[in-house]
Amino acid sequence: MAPELIRGHDYGTKVDIWSLGIMVMEMAEGEPPYMEFPPLRALFLITTKGIPPLKEPEKWSSDFQDFVNQCLIKEVDDRPGAEELLKHPFLKRACSPEEFVPVIEEARAAKEAASRLQF
Amino acid sequence: MKARLRLVRRHCAPPPPPPPSLYVSLAHIFRASPPYPSSPSADQLVSKDDPNQIYSDMKKIGEGAAGEVFLAFDKSGNKVAVKKMQLNGESLKLLITEISIMKSSSHPNIVNYYASYIVEDQLWVVMEFMGGGCLTEVLEQFDSVQMTEPQMAFASNETLKALLYIHQLHRIHRDIKSDNILLGDDGSVKIGTFVGASTSFIYLLIHYSFVLSFLLLTHWCFMRIADFGYAAQLTKKQQKRNTVVGVRLLLSSLSISAHLSHSHTRARALSLALSCRPPTGWRLS
Numbered sequence: 001m002a003p004e005l006i007r008g009h010d011y012g013t014k015v016d017i018w019s020l021g022i023m024v025m026e027m028a029e030g031e032p033p034y035m036e037f038p039p040l041r042a043l044f045l046i047t048t049k050g051i052p053p054l055k056e057p058e059k060w061s062s063d064f065q066d067f068v069n070q071c072l073i074k075e076v077d078d079r080p081g082a083e084e085l086l087k088h089p090f091l092k093r094a095c096s097p098e099e100f101v102p103v104i105e106e107a108r109a110a111k112e113a114a115s116r117l118q119f
Numbered sequence: 120m121k122a123r124l125r126l127v128r129r130h131c132a133p134p135p136p137p138p139p140s141l142y143v144s145l146a147h148i149f150r151a152s153p154p155y156p157s158s159p160s161a162d163q164l165v166s167k168d169d170p171n172q173i174y175s176d177m178k179k180i181g182e183g184a185a186g187e188v189f190l191a192f193d194k195s196g197n198k199v200a201v202k203k204m205q206l207n208g209e210s211l212k213l214l215i216t217e218i219s220i221m222k223s224s225s226h227p228n229i230v231n232y233y234a235s236y237i238v239e240d241q242l243w244v245v246m247e248f249m250g251g252g253c254l255t256e257v258l259e260q261f262d263s264v265q266m267t268e269p270q271m272a273f274a275s276n277e278t279l280k281a282l283l284y285i286h287q288l289h290r291i292h293r294d295i296k297s298d299n300i301l302l303g304d305d306g307s308v309k310i311g312t313f314v315g316a317s318t319s320f321i322y323l324l325i326h327y328s329f330v331l332s333f334l335l336l337t338h339w340c341f342m343r344i345a346d347f348g349y350a351a352q353l354t355k356k357q358q359k360r361n362t363v364v365g366v367r368l369l370l371s372s373l374s375i376s377a378h379l380s381h382s383h384t385r386a387r388a389l390s391l392a393l394s395c396r397p398p399t400g401w402r403l404s
Binding site: 028064 | 263
């Protein structure tokens with residue numbers, strides 16, 4: 001939840017950009033930030049401390065880190081909108097849909113393997 | 120004269136209404152309170168046809184908090200997803216709003232909406248079938264499947280394109296998360312605008328978000344003042360009534376701080392909302 005939403009300030013379309021940033025962090029690290037805290041504590045930490053940096057910064061390119069940081073700017077006015085973000089250099093490196101298919105197939109195979117192990 | 124009039128009225132009174140069936144009560148909800156003045160009514164949105172005659176071979180593929188998702192085939196043999204949700208007055212109003220938004224959104228990165236039906240006490244929403252499931256299912260396998268930067272860039276780019284479209288229509292999604300990002304067998308990435316699973320929660324969250332922030336602040340204040348023993352006396356009262364810790368404890372701290380800061384209304388509104396019990400000194404009028 002974006003800080004302005006938690007604080008109860010006026011909010012706009014940029015709350016979606018914040019959520020996208022959190023989702024990208026989840027894609028990179030497997031879980032969203034502050035998962036180790038109870039929900040209310042996590043909300044409190046977002047408003048006071050913001051989002052912690054990526055756990056292994058050396059693993060990621062500077063473009064990627066900048067993209068995440070842009071999405072997660074606490075000040076609404078400084079956070080870019082969707083149109084501006086679409087011009088970000090990180091997105092220029094996007095793969096094709098065909099190259100994305102293996103992710104779906106590997107995840108499906110892993111899920112099936114895990115359920116087979118259970119039985 | 121008055122007595123005679125009353126007598127006449129009693130005799131002329133219309134016959135008692137038939138016992139309310141589900142359809143009558145739903146129709147009443149539709150007409151009595153449309154979600155927003157500008158949105159189309161449920162009559163326009165919900166098809167009156169029998170979906171069992173249109174869709175065949177229903178197979179359950181998922182289950183969420185709001186209902187179940189089925190895979191089915193339409194008359195021309197195309198795969199569709201059918202989401203079946205239990206209806207009640209509150210959820211219906213929100214779902215109708217969601218449907219009207221979905222119906223009016225058309226973008227390659229937004230899941231297509233086909234139709235909706237009311238079957239007994241369920242709302243069926245028929246949507247484009249996304250064979251790859253949701254992004255959450257990929258993230259759950261993080262130990263074995265990790266996305267590369269170009270793959271993450273692709274997913275972000277597709278999501279952003281849908282967001283730009285939604286934002287240009289002056290709408291806010293408000294629930295972007297991996298559960299709402301759906302994947303196609305061909306590698307397509309689409310936003311499911313339908314937030315059925317968490318509608319009521321989000322609704323509450325938005326409406327009480329200002330109160331929530333208040334709660335956080337007072338939580339912090341409580342931690343501070345508790346050290347001075349000031350709050351102890353007041354919390355005892357609450358603890359006598361229930362010894363449950365957690366949110367209830369936060370609530371007690373909230374009423375203390377409300378007492379101190381004169382922000383009665385907000386604190387009480389939250390206390391009422393979360394504990395379903397009015398805090399001390401509150402009289403329901």
